[in-house]
Amino acid sequence: MKKHLSFLLILLTFLSSCEGNHKKREPQKVSESKIDKEKQAREKTQNDMQAKIDQYVKVKLITDTNILTDNEKKLIVHLIKAAQYMDPAFWEQTYGDKQSLMQKIKDSLTRIYVEINYGPWDRLDDNKPFVEGIGPKPASANFYPHDMTKEEFEKADLPDKTSQYTILRRDQNGKLFTIPYHLAYKKYLKPASKELLEAAKYADNKQFKQYLQLRAKALLDDNFQPSDMQWMDMKNNHIDIVIGPIENYEDQLYNYKTAYEGVVLVKDMNWSKKLEKFIKFLPELQNNLPVPPEYKQEKSGTRSDLNAYDAVYYAGNANTGGKTIAINLPNDEEVQLKKGTRRLQLKNVMKAKFDRILVPIANMIITHEQRKHIKFDAFFANTMFHEVAHGLGIKKTINGKGMVRTALKEYYSAIEEGKADILGLYMVDQLHKKGELDGDMKDYMTTFMASIFRSIRFGAADAHGVANMIRFNYFKEKGAFTRNLDGTYKVNYDKMYDAMKSLSALLLKLQGDGDYEGVAKLVKEKGIIPEQLKQDLQKLNDAHIPVDIIFDQGIETLGL
Ligand SMILES: [Zn+2]
Structure with a gap:
């Protein structure tokens, strides 16, 4: 073994000195070809990323604001601000530290695609990683420690481990413990809750006002049922918002944990x-x-109960991948049984x-x-x-x-x-x-x-x-x-x-x-x-017909 190693070392020294000589003789050419290669790689990344971004077409998310009262306009501004806090909360749930990830990425198009996907994994391509040095997306997202096994989870004596509103972490000794959502994401939930209360001040519809107040409270204690009940009871509100931890698809390990999202709506x-x-x-x-x-x-x-809406803002989980065109809620089966x-x-x-x-x-x-x-x-x-x-x-x-x-x-x-x-x-x-x-x-x-x-x-x-x-x-x-x-x-x-x-x-x-x-x-x-149909579908891709949409959205886009 040792003999082989020393032989290898000699060989390596020989090779590197060879290259060294070569470099000294033609320094210009080598560095140029290196630059060429880097340039080519950069261009390839840019082309790949542009093609990925082009799968989405950007559309303006607007509604007829002329029919809104002054109070409703103010209300919507606060609802959008509340919804915007769902973005960083969802980022932490699905990936973790967004800033440190972004700092590592130099290519601007890649950064755009990371923003679209809320992470380095392509949601239109089975969550394949598209950033260099990033591995496959963990099934646990960031809800559980990445090294946690199912066996370990099942053995853990933690009464609220399957709760849809807790995450799991390890203490100094490596032991699993849970953190409720309202503490884990407090940074974002507190201001979001405040915005909902601010919005409630402008709500002329009493039932909606009460819903906003209950929802503001729920964000801070993870008890969403009273606000879900109230949401089903209110019928005549013109403005609406879906906000909080709602769908559980992001937790691909167990489908226990819910992801933060916000959708602001005008009926x-x-x-x-x-x-x-x-x-x-x-x-x-x-x-x-x-x-x-x-x-x-x-x-x-x-x-x-069936209604038509204009959506005026998408945030968090709702703003990822193929955008939803129909929502069916609430998910709480107890509320469903009582209220539909x-x-x-x-x-x-x-x-x-x-x-x-x-x-x-x-x-x-x-x-x-x-x-x-x-x-x-x-x-x-x-x-x-x-x-x-x-x-x-x-x-x-x-x-x-x-x-x-x-x-x-x-x-x-x-x-x-x-x-x-x-x-x-x-x-x-x-x-x-x-x-x-x-x-x-x-x-x-x-x-x-x-x-x-x-x-x-x-x-x-x-x-x-x-x-x-x-x-x-x-x-x-x-x-x-x-x-x-x-x-x-x-x-x-x-x-x-x-x-x-x-x-x-x-x-x-x-x-x-x-x-x-x-x-x-x-x-x-x-x-x-069938094969024939596959070929016909390929024609649509070749013609660059987009697969889905992303939004130009917000208070300014609406002109509020
Ligand atoms: Zn269906």
Whole structure:
């Protein structure tokens, strides 16, 4: 061993002296090529980063501020300020020390992409690291010590370790202990809470004022239930805010810990009134479902509350990756049982995705003469009725196999999402026939078809992706669309109409029968992206059609 080492040393000395001589003789050339290489590497990084940033298109997050009262304007300013504190709180939860990370990154484009992702991992690419020297994203994010094993966690005698409002750390002796959120993130929560109280002063709606006060308190003691209850009780407020630790996807280790986010909202009172009316039709629509009576025997959920909003600010977890266009809250099951849930449709964000993503997709992939049927109102209705359609059909199997969710196991989500998609279109058709919805049915169907292409771009891996692929392949089999020789797609409306009905019936029956085998077969056969479609989707990427949006947002953007 020693012999080998000394031989190596001699060899290395020899090599380095060689290089030394070489360097002395041609110093200019060597340093130039070194500079060239560095320059090339820098340019490559910049190109890569620019391509990543270009996956997002920047849109202004605005609303009609002319309809706001002076008090409402002041109120919104304080709500935005409160929401802004969710950014640093979320940074600490997902990564840790933002400043020290940023100091290490010299390339300006990389820094921009880090800001977009709230960390050095690419949320549109399975969280792969894109900063040199950064490893894979820990499943524990920054909620738990990175070296903690699941075994260690399970053994730890800490009563609030699974709480959605605590983080875990190690003491000097390496022993795990918990810190409640309101202490761990006090720096940000105290001023956020103060802003909410300040906002409450301008709230003319009494219920909303009370909600803001309760929420301000909850941020400081982690007891969110009273404010969630109050949030469900208030009905007529024009302004709204979703703020606090809410969704648990960021904790990929256990899904226990919730992430801070803030979304400031202005309710669209006209649309909300229309939606209220649609909810009342649910029992009748349930009755008309194209299945035998036993598959529609349950009462549909009319208790859900459905409203349309303009979002005017996104912060923290809500401002990452693919931006949400619909919110369904609260997550607290006790509140859900007592008060139901509220579905929020974010109309201006939907419009942005429609204009900047769906229309360019349709212009490439839908046959020329049908492009006039791509309409925002149709996109909005389809998306909205998807949410409502979750309340149709049945939750319990008709043959003693228990709940549909339990019977269909890992396929449940994909089938449920697929059901909501197709029944959403079915609801549109029913309401259209009753004269409750305007426009041409061809608008809804063509826009529905184009939306499949938009959704599949996020991949076929998750429940929504599988649902989209099943529908695409089912439609193809039934001749609901055909692919032209030039690679565009043409909807055959009559056949799509029949396919809509038969696919609705198929999915409702699979659910009602709790038919696990049948569902597995359907997913296996139809839940895949055919080669031809892959190539067509690649065309969209080659044309640089963005995948999602980022916001130009804030008090100035709104002109407040
Ligand atoms: Zn859904």
